[in-house]
Amino acid sequence: MKRIFHIIILLTTTLLMACGDEPLNPDNSEKDSPTPLAPAHRNVIVYMMAENSLSQYAQKDIDEMVEAAYCIPTDCNVVIYLDDVKSPRIYTLNRQQGLSEYITLPEQCSTNATTFQDNMDFIRRKCPAEHYGLVMWSHGSGWIPAQKKTVGIDNMQNKDNLDNGTELDICDMKRAIRNVGLHFDWILFD
Numbered sequence: 789m790k791r792i793f794h795i796i797i798l799l800t801t802t803l804l805m806a807c808g809d810e811p812l813n814p815d816n817s818e819k820d821s822p823t824p825l826a827p828a829h830r831n832v833i834v835y836m837m838a839e840n841s842l843s844q845y846a847q848k849d850i851d852e853m854v855e856a857a858y859c860i861p862t863d864c865n866v867v868i869y870l871d872d873v874k875s876p877r878i879y880t881l882n883r884q885q886g887l888s889e890y891i892t893l894p895e896q897c898s899t900n901a902t903t904f905q906d907n908m909d910f911i912r913r914k915c916p917a918e919h920y921g922l923v924m925w926s927h928g929s930g931w932i933p934a935q936k937k938t939v940g941i942d943n944m945q946n947k948d949n950l951d952n953g954t955e956l957d958i959c960d961m962k963r964a965i966r967n968v969g970l971h972f973d974w975i976l977f978d
Contacts, residue, residue, distance in 0.1 A: 824914045831917035837898045837926035837940030838872040841951045846872050853885050865898045869907055871898035873946045877914040899940040899956040905964035912970055922975045936943050
């Protein structure tokens with residue numbers, strides 16, 4: 789797993805170097821919304837659906853991203869959405885400031901298509917960039933010859949040993965991205 793993640797960081801860094809509204813809260817109030825980040829050249833979004841048996845690996849993978857932060861170009865960010873056995877939260881990671889918790893979100897099902905769409909829209913508005921890349925981090929059902937084509941498992945019980953629950957259908961994911969109006973230069977499934 790560590791070797792695969794190092795490859796992801798390497799790919800992400802290579803791609804980063806190659807390129808030279810409303811808050812998410814129940815009452816929809818602006819008072820709890822963090823200040824938008826300054827526009828970046830590129831943001832790599834790592835969407836970690838870890839409310840499942842991969843929960844124990846999420847923090848280790850974030851620690852590896854922090855270790856590699858010196859490779860992030862100064863005009864780029866990594867935006868990490870993490871839903872594990874704790875409350876969902878969004879972090880920002882960049883060379884200058886390292887890892888910072890941006891916002892803690894209300895409990896939600898990270899693999900629900902509407903939740904995914906809302907999170908992508910929030911990131912688009914609060915973490916603007918000229919270019920985006922997306923890493924989908926979790927379990928997956930594959931694409932050949934699987935009957936269903938999904939990514940992620942959210943057991944909605946904040947437990948790290950359950951691999952049953954809601955999964956995000958790839959077609960629903962595609963619609964959510966289109967609805968938000970985000971264009972990803974690349975999407976990586978980890």
